[in-house]
Amino acid sequence: MEESPRIYSFDIFDTLLSRDVADPQFIWVLLSNRLLDTEFSDLPIDLKVDFKSIRQQAEKRCTENTEGHEVTLDGIYTEIGRAYPELQPTQLEQVKQIEIELELKHIYGISENIATVLEHLSRGERVILASDMYLPIDTIRNLLRKADPKLAELKIYLSSERKAGKTNGALFDIICNEEKVRPSQIHHCGDNQVSDVSVPKALGAQVSHYSESKLTDYEACYSDKYFGLLPNVTAGICKRLRLSQRNPSQAYELGGGFTAPFFYGFVHDLVHDTTEDGAEAYYFLARDGYILLKMAQLICKQLGLKKELKYLYVSRESVYLASVHRINSVNLSQILAATDGAATVQTISDSLKIEAQVLQEILPENIDRKKHLTQTEINELKQKIIESQTACDTINRSARKAREELTAYLRSEGAFTHKKFALVDTGWRASIQDAIFSVMLHKKPDVEIVGYYYGSSEISEQTVRQNAKHAYMIKPQNKQKILKVIELLTMSDHGRTLGYEQSQQGSYTPILEAASVTVNEKEAYFKGIEDFTRRMTNFLVEYPNIQADFMAVDNCLLQELIKGNKFVAKHLGDLAFASGAFDNAKSPMAPEFSLLEALQYIFSSSSQRNQMTQWIEGTRVRSSIAPKIVLALDFRIILKGITNQVTTREQIWLLLGRVRSKYRSN
Known part of the structure; x- marks a missing residue:
């Protein structure tokens, strides 16, 4: 006992x-940064530039020369003095006191x-x-x-x-x-x-x-010493948010430890490096822009940057139809694309803002009016709509009304007063920007819009100098199948924008749907994001010589999502998420699979797979060993892994030739 x-x-x-650095020795890197100030111009250049390694070697020599190998700070600086005999005792003491000062500060x-x-x-x-x-x-x-x-x-x-x-x-x-x-x-x-x-x-x-x-797995992934100081500080701040509170909620950890560092580089560069882009205002698009705007406001306040930052309530539903001046097969396809494969007669009716009865009259008899439509059925219905003058006239009237309301709302938000303004969003096709540009161009021919996006999945034909776009991290050539996860990380406190209405005072305000996705302890989630943003920006203010390059952090966290981060998947996996702008049949983001569900998944069609999970990597890391093994045997993923290695037609034929030769030889 x-x-x-x-x-x-x-x-x-x-x-x-x-x-609040991941590696305690990076305190010495901060010290090196301090020594580069002009007040220390009399110190040896190599001591200032390479202080971390010099400090490491001095401690090593001191340990070897000290009985019991238990060294003191005085002993370490004595060794530095021996290596640099030209240093005065007062100079050594000054550097030592700065180290102590930084220890206390951090x-x-x-x-x-x-x-x-x-x-x-x-x-x-x-x-x-x-x-x-x-x-x-x-x-x-x-x-x-x-x-x-x-x-x-x-x-x-x-x-x-x-x-x-x-x-x-x-x-x-x-x-x-x-x-x-x-x-x-x-x-x-x-x-x-x-x-x-x-x-x-x-x-x-x-x-x-x-x-x-x-360090957590995602903190450790970007705190590698080879990535430099800023990633190490980022991991240290994330760790501080976890440890400086007693029993912080998982929502707080997710916001401060993953979401905020994931987007910080994008938002920081947006407000800090776009001073000469000519934009007079920056409109953050609902709903993904909600968190991005909060971060931008904090960064601007702490860095003393004066930018007009605003929030614009828009959605595909509220702008796509408004941008249609005359319905045709092209813009009809764009409107229906917002359903993201979840189209029903009702969702198509909602997206076109016409009575379902109008569609019922022209529907082919073989189409089930209650179930999700196949792409073939959608194409057939589109053709029927284009051929129906009644349907086209109805849609054009609805589009005119939607355009008038959107224009009035944009006026009330000051968009028409700017010669040039910016739109900010996570991504991906920038079709909302194209729609706004189309609407405003008819009223203001010299309008200029520049879009800033975390990622881009494609570049539209409407992308011109007057309607420019910039992608920060994800480019069309390397787009990833994690875009919905990224959207879920930027959840807002309100639902999607359905349209606009005129208030009694005459101004136009958005009509909002109830929030479709909420995370447990949502306020804690937002608080974590704010706390990280505030601490990181404060660090940049205190150390202005540090190069604010967050690309290593961005790359590492993006890879964490691509391979499936267990912490993020656990927290977001059970949240219901609508795949389309008009889809009310929400499916879980990344549920845990049983063995039977894993088997069903690998033999299902693409649309059925999307109903089972919208983030298969997140599902995989959440599931037990047996479902993981089954998912690893998914022949379509294996085949994709092979074909990803060949990028040209010539390479594909070369691979097939080798397979055929090997088959014949056997």
């Missing part, structure tokens, strides 16, 4: 305290474990701290005081002061001697598997392994 602990011992770094408390310490103290239990650390004890107390003043009052057993560390058990021996306890009467908590778990456990102490300070 275990003895009741007489002493509760806690590690300090990554147990009670942590830094430290924060880990709420969960601090709360545990305070609970022990409230019960009158003995709590001590034990750390393998080179920083002076007074500095460590200041760091602890920043997290909670009561921590700074605790007794600290410090390796650099005692010349004994936890790794070989020597520091625990000192604790037992001075506290007059046996190892079995100590309960130690720490993050290091060896020095905080294996070693004290082998000595007989009770242990608790704290593992939450370890």
